[in-house]
Amino acid sequence: MKIFDGKQCVTALKANLKQKIEELPENKRKPKLAALLVGDLAASQLYVKNKVKTCEEIGMISEVIRAEENISHNDLLEIIYRLNSDETVDGYIVQLPLPKQIDESKILLAIDPKKDVDGFHPHNLGLMLLGLETFVPATPKGIMSILKSEKIKTAGAHCVVIGRSNIVGTPMALLLSRKGIDCTVTLVHSQTKNIKEFCASADILIAAIGKANFVTADMVKDGAVVIDVGINRIDDPSTPKGYRVVGDVDFEHVKEKASFITPVPGGVGMLTVISLIENTWMSFCRTENIANG
Numbered sequence: 001m002k003i004f005d006g007k008q009c010v011t012a013l014k015a016n017l018k019q020k021i022e023e024l025p026e027n028k029r030k031p032k033l034a035a036l037l038v039g040d041l042a043a044s045q046l047y048v049k050n051k052v053k054t055c056e057e058i059g060m061i062s063e064v065i066r067a068e069e070n071i072s073h074n075d076l077l078e079i080i081y082r083l084n085s086d087e088t089v090d091g092y093i094v095q096l097p098l099p100k101q102i103d104e105s106k107i108l109l110a111i112d113p114k115k116d117v118d119g120f121h122p123h124n125l126g127l128m129l130l131g132l133e134t135f136v137p138a139t140p141k142g143i144m145s146i147l148k149s150e151k152i153k154t155a156g157a158h159c160v161v162i163g164r165s166n167i168v169g170t171p172m173a174l175l176l177s178r179k180g181i182d183c184t185v186t187l188v189h190s191q192t193k194n195i196k197e198f199c200a201s202a203d204i205l206i207a208a209i210g211k212a213n214f215v216t217a218d219m220v221k222d223g224a225v226v227i228d229v230g231i232n233r234i235d236d237p238s239t240p241k242g243y244r245v246v247g248d249v250d251f252e253h254v255k256e257k258a259s260f261i262t263p264v265p266g267g268v269g270m271l272t273v274i275s276l277i278e279n280t281w282m283s284f285c286r287t288e289n290i291a292n293g
C-alpha cells in the first residue's frame with residue numbers, strides 16, 4: 001500500500017512551472033493571479049495567503065483585492081469589471097463563500113470566462129463537458145494530476161465518485177469518463193440506495209461528500225485506489241486547538257485494504273493551489289501566444 005505524498009508531488013509541479021516562468025524572455029511581463037477577498041473569514045484568508053505564497057515561490061505576480069464584509073452587490077460587480085478589463089491580470093478568483101447580501105451566482109457569471117481560473121463559469125463548464133480546452137476546477141484538476149503522476153491505471157477501471165457537487169463530484173465524473181482516461185464511472189450521492197455495495201465494487205474510489213470518516217473499510221475493495229477529498233473538523237480535546245482535520249475516509253482502517261490512498265491533511269488539498277496557478281499560466285500563454293501552456 002502506498003500513501004500519497006502531496007508535498008513531494010506539489011514540489012515537482014511547482015518546480016516545473018517555476019522553470020517555465022524563468023525561461024520567459026526578459027522583456028516579457030510575468031503572469032499574474034488576482035484574488036478578491038470579501039470580509040475576513042479565517043479560512044478564506046488562509047486560502048488566499050497560500051495562493052500568494054505559492055505565486056511568490058514560482059515567480060508569478062499576485063494581487064489580493066480586499067472588500068468589506070458589507071460591500072453592496074453593485075460595488076462588488078464594479079471590482080469584477082475592473083479585473084475583467086485589467087490587461088495585467090491573467091486570471092482571478094472570487095474567494096467563496098460570499099456574504100449573504102451578495103448573489104454568488106450573479107457574481108460568478110460576471111467573471112470574464114477567459115480569466116475564470118477557478119473554472120466555475122458556465123462557459124468553461126460547458127467547454128469541459130465538450131472535452132475542449134478550458135480551465136478545469138482546481139480539485140478535480142489536482143486529482144487528475146495525482147492519477148497521472150502516480151501512473152494509476154484508469155482505462156477500463158470502475159471509478160465510483162461519492163458526491164455530486166458542481167466543483168468536485170460532477171466534473172470529476174465527467175473527466176474520468178473521457179476518452180484517454182476511459183474509466184467506467186458511477187456517481188453516487190445522498191439519495192443513492194446501496195452506496196456501500198457501489199463503493200465496494202470500485203477500483204478507484206473518490207470520496208467528496210463532506211462527511212468525516214464516511215468511507216469505512218467494509219466499503220473498500222482489496223487493492224482499490226482511494227482518493228479522499230474531504231476536509232472535516234472533528235472535536236479532539238487532546239489537541240492544542242481542540243479539533244483535528246480528517247477526510248471523508250476512515251484512513252487508519254481503509255489504508256489496510258487500499259493499494260494507494262491519499263491522506264488528509266497532506267493529500268488532495270495540497271494540489272488545489274498549484275492547479276489554480278497552472279490555470280493562470282495557461283491563461284497567460286493564451287494571451288501571450290505562447291505554446292505549451
Ligand code: GUN
Pocket residue numbers: 047093094095096097118138
Ligand atoms: N473557497 C473554498 N474553495 C474555493 C475555491 O476553490 N475557489 C474559490 N473561489 N473559493 C473557494
